[in-house]
Amino acid sequence: MSFPSEVYFNNSVNRPLQEETSYDKEELKILHEKNHGMLNPEQKNVYDSIIQNVYNKVGGVFFVYGSGGCGKTFLWQTLCCRLRSEGKIVLHVASCGIAAVLLPGGRTAHSRFHIPLKLDQDSIAGIRHGTDIVELIQQTDLIIWDEAPMQHCHAFESVDHFLRDIMSAIDKRRAKKPFGGITIVFGGDYRQILHMIPKASRAEVVGSTLNKSKIWEFFQVFLLKKNMRLHAENTEMENKVIVDFSKWQLLVGDGKVKNFSPDADTAEMLIKIPDQYVVHTTQNLIESLFEITYPDFVRNMSSHSYLRSRSILTLTNIVVDDINNNILEKIPGTLHTYLSQDSIDDVGDEDNEFRSAFPVEYLNSLNMPCIPKHELNIKVGVIVMLMRNLNQIIGLCNGTRMIVASCKKNSIECEVLCGSHAGSKHLIPRTEMISTDTSWPFEFKRIQFPLQIYYAMTINKCQGQSLDTVGLYLPRAVFFHGHVYVAISRVTKPEGLHILIDSDDGTTTNITSNVVYEEVFYNLPSINDENVSD
Known part of the structure; x- marks a missing residue:
């Protein structure tokens, strides 16, 4: 409907x-x-x-x-x-x-x-x-x-x-x-x-x-306050697990989890993740988390229900790219490479000296927020995410998840993976994007397909989604309010959460930081308030 x-x-x-x-x-x-x-x-x-x-x-x-x-x-x-x-x-x-x-x-x-x-x-x-x-x-x-x-x-x-x-x-x-x-x-x-x-x-x-x-x-x-994931058809034990998991999520989000600090003088809020959610491994960290998040990947990589229900989350785009490139190599098929056209916008034709200071090779090397990479490597059957709003009426929004159906010379055909427009196919064209990053002495323009591979994404990008299986990879400490809470609350069931934390000595650990700006809650109702609508 x-x-x-x-x-x-x-x-x-x-x-x-x-x-x-x-x-x-x-x-x-x-x-x-x-x-x-x-x-x-x-x-x-x-x-x-x-x-x-x-x-x-x-x-x-x-x-x-x-x-x-x-x-x-x-x-x-x-x-x-x-x-x-x-x-x-x-x-x-x-x-x-x-x-x-x-x-x-x-x-x-x-x-x-x-x-x-x-x-x-x-x-x-x-x-x-x-x-x-x-x-x-x-x-x-x-x-x-x-x-x-x-x-x-x-x-x-x-x-x-x-x-x-x-x-x-x-x-x-x-x-x-x-x-x-x-x-x-x-x-x-x-x-x-x-x-x-x-x-x-x-x-x-x-x-x-x-x-x-x-x-x-x-x-x-x-x-x-009532958790709608509790169901009468669940056993008493299953509902208790869900209640305990939800309470832990809220404690993390409110910054009320008991602090764990090996150094009493540190100002950093450290928390201990419950053992049932922690992944410990001595093997390749990314490969281990991938196998847990995407089990039996080769057999299921064409299943829409399998793909839309899971993702690996991490902090930075650099790590996201490493994970996605690693997964791309596992997918059979021809690799299609699309290069962008980069230029400096709004520079006078006579300002040749300024242009020569920023050759095309340098512009190609720039990676800016919300702008696709100069080189897009892709295969048929790969999951991608749209990076800008093309036509929201038909579901082509920034963040729409799609599967590549075919790769053409001047367009990429994609099928929408989820939402009210799931199953619809669209030709995605190259799009002109101008960066709003004011730290550069010029206005940077890139013409490229507004797509990025989706198997892994940043915690910021996942906000608003619900997934059955989440693999959270933390190679460094979180740095902003809500990072840990958003990651652990994306999963719809506790058994679907898998957290891999890289420690300074190269091993895995169950200790991580948790950044919470508690002052943002000062004029908001508490979960313990009885009458919050007055």
Whole structure:
């Protein structure tokens, strides 16, 4: 079943688009009735509050705070089915592409609201009055924004300014209401990785979060505590294992795991990983973790269900590339190599001396964040991840997982692996990408396929995903809030977590660091709070 997308706006051609797929209101109504009956009391409380505000047209700003497995996505789906089955408009956005493709009719918040890339406290979303998207938003009944803690608070403030502006055209009083009087619900988990600001201090990172914004005073906060992964059909022992695992995850995320420090003078927070999750080996570390994460790989490497349910996670792109290149060698077939076209942008034709200081060979050697490598090596059947938004209406978002179906001279055919568009095939073209890294004295432009091999990825990139099997490789200490928590909370069952920690002497260990910015939780409800929605 497909979900509605209403009308979308295409930046490149400046005209509205209608999603090709349609939806059946009766199917949505049936799905809503099924889902509504499965809501637990916590979810039902949130659901009733939001629905009441939507139907009374009083607006309201909500934040649903819950860890993975508490049913936030299930709640979003239930709300969408109810409202869309009655012909109401729901805009579903997320702070990252991976989370967006998992939502019914989802898009990234930056794409939907045209949020500027460079933000400050006076920024405003860049949608012009009189466009179709403005008319759509003016008729919107509910906005759902998932993975909110990942975004800088100025992004929410820019959308608040924009919505107050366009909704005042309908009723001037709405200019004084948060988000223009549109009911909006945010969701997320502040234990996860926050918005990363290059070279910023801990105080700057915490100060950039949504709950430290001036608009936080308007929020009504709900806490989801019940773990939806507990099932009646499980044995008592199985449910106990899940409960214990979930409690340990939350303790890690809250920074409340008992510290383990062989040196009492160290300021580093060290924790001991339970033995059942630790991988010890005297063999090649990466090879050992690969065999555990991808058992019987050669026989299963064409199985979509096998591939979409597992991944190796690590800290840096350099290690990710080493792991992916190692796995690529194990896959039979012809190796296809695609080279990029690199250049310096916005340099005058007469500035030959400046250009000669940066020859093409040097530009080819540059590796920048969010920009594909100069040399892309790939085979048919390899899993890849899209590195930029191409067409979110058909599921081609930054973070979409795909399998290479064929390699052509000027395009690569890929099949979407998961999400609501799973099974669809698309030709991925070479794309022009310009780096926003301001540390260089020039604007760097690369034309390359926006793809990277997916078998391993960084912990930052995996945020928003759920996997059955996770191999976590830590060759060095984590360096940012939420790294350990995000990695261990991606897995849906405790037996699927395998952690390999490389110690300084070249052996494996069960001791690792855990970075938690505890001050980010100061004005958030605790899991022990009885009444957190007041």
